[in-house]
Amino acid sequence: MSPVNSPMRVQATDADSQPERTPQLEALYRNFEQQLLIPLWTEIGELMPPHPASTALPHLWRWKNLLPAAEQAGELVPVGRGGERRAIALANPGLGGQPFATPTLWAAIQYLNPMEDAPVHRHTQNAFRFVVEGEGVWTVVNGDPVAMRRGDFLPQAGWHWHGHHNRSASAMAWIDGLDIPFQHYTDAAFFEFGPDEVDTRQAPERSRSERLWAHPGLRPLTRLGPTPATPLLAYRWEHTDHALSEQLALEAGGDPVTVEPGHAAVRYTNPTTGGDVLPTLRTEFHRLAPHTATAAHREVGSSVFQVFDGTGQVSVGEARWTVERGDLFVVPSWQPLTVETESGLDLFRFSDAPIFERLHLDRSHQEGIHA
Numbered sequence: 295m296s297p298v299n300s301p302m303r304v305q306a307t308d309a310d311s312q313p314e315r316t317p318q319l320e321a322l323y324r325n326f327e328q329q330l331l332i333p334l335w336t337e338i339g340e341l342m343p344p345h346p347a348s349t350a351l352p353h354l355w356r357w358k359n360l361l362p363a364a365e366q367a368g369e370l371v372p373v374g375r376g377g378e379r380r381a382i383a384l385a386n387p388g389l390g391g392q393p394f395a396t397p398t399l400w401a402a403i404q405y406l407n408p409m410e411d412a413p414v415h416r417h418t419q420n421a422f423r424f425v426v427e428g429e430g431v432w433t434v435v436n437g438d439p440v441a442m443r444r445g446d447f448l449p450q451a452g453w454h455w456h457g458h459h460n461r462s463a464s465a466m467a468w469i470d471g472l473d474i475p476f477q478h479y480t481d482a483a484f485f486e487f488g489p490d491e492v493d494t495r496q497a498p499e500r501s502r503s504e505r506l507w508a509h510p511g512l513r514p515l516t517r518l519g520p521t522p523a524t525p526l527l528a529y530r531w532e533h534t535d536h537a538l539s540e541q542l543a544l545e546a547g548g549d550p551v552t553v554e555p556g557h558a559a560v561r562y563t564n565p566t567t568g569g570d571v572l573p574t575l576r577t578e579f580h581r582l583a584p585h586t587a588t589a590a591h592r593e594v595g596s597s598v599f600q601v602f603d604g605t606g607q608v609s610v611g612e613a614r615w616t617v618e619r620g621d622l623f624v625v626p627s628w629q630p631l632t633v634e635t636e637s638g639l640d641l642f643r644f645s646d647a648p649i650f651e652r653l654h655l656d657r658s659h660q661e662g663i664h665a
């Protein structure tokens with residue numbers, strides 16, 4: 295029987311499994327401490343738990359509080375070289391005050407005033423933008439200007455040059471997802487400055503990347519790849535929306551194409567591989583039809599969700615919230631997630647799943663199904 299299925303097993307760190315604290319043993323422990331040594335037998339319960347027991351906590355950040363805080367930052371804090379971005383990170387209350395949403399994932403709200411530039415730079419961290427409201431900002435990736443609008447998903451592979459510019463008369467906010475914590479813990483990160491100004495003199499409706507790649511099922515023969523990150527720089531809302539509404543329409547006609555009743559979902563993919571858009575980040579969009587409840591689902595690795603539209607009830611482990619447009623919540627590793635909605639609910643999701651799959655550490659469990 296696997297340890298996952300035997301919660302009654304006595305943990306080695308239980309007091310009765312520890313040797314008696316004689317003066318000689320105390321002296322040995324002081325000796326260990328002086329030599330920077332730590333015995334396994336006092337730590338094993340935390341280091342080798344029967345199943346993942348994240349210190350990260352389920353948590354909800356409400357858009358109605360986030361957006362005014364970002365607007366305030368827009369008034370008080372200039373954006374420019376050095377600070378690089380007016381980005382405000384979600385700090386998980388279980389992660390010791392670090393600006394990390396989960397042990398592997400960065401999630402932030404970023405804000406640009408009219409005509410402002412977020413200067414060009416590049417880094418090994420993989421990134422994306424997702425837009426829950428507004429438009430007018432262009433993200434320029436390796437010289438290719440890409441318009442950002444509500445519902446668009448804009449991936450940005452590590453080491454690509456990028457800057458953002460607001461060409462419109464109104465401020466704009468969006469969310470960023472990056473693998474900053476993962477690259478921080480693993481000491482993998484590099485960073486370089488580019489030009490201070492973002493060139494959007496050319497700002498066509500369709501980016502070069504879309505002209506080359508946004509044709510379903512068609513790859514240019516001169517660019518067959520495969521490439522580790524997607525070459526397509528914008529996944530437009532009209533396609534995502536249509537894919538989801540067609541799944542629900544097919545299901546209503548008796549065709550079982552959804553992941554479970556009333557639950558349509560798509561994954562954003564790299565057209566050169568069919569796999570995830572970025573080497574470390576998985577991104578998906580989920581749509582629940584009105585009067586839908588999902589089965590409890592848990593998996594190894596952590597996720598961040600943003601409500602795109604609608605309202606619903608979300609439970610993550612012991613936490614339960616009513617959520618609405620723009621709200622962001624965190625699902626730590628192996629915590630069960632259920633979602634219910636009366637009105638219908640659209641959810642954007644990102645996770646670190648590609649890391650675990652690549653290392654064969656992925657596991658998942660769906661209520662009622664033996665995983």
Ligand code: GTQ
Pocket residue numbers: 378379381382402404412417421456470472
């Ligand atoms: O927009 O380039 O939230 O480099 C964090 C780091 C955004 C960005 C973040 C970044 C960016």
Ligand code: FE2
Pocket residue numbers: 415416417421456
């Ligand atoms: Fe960046």
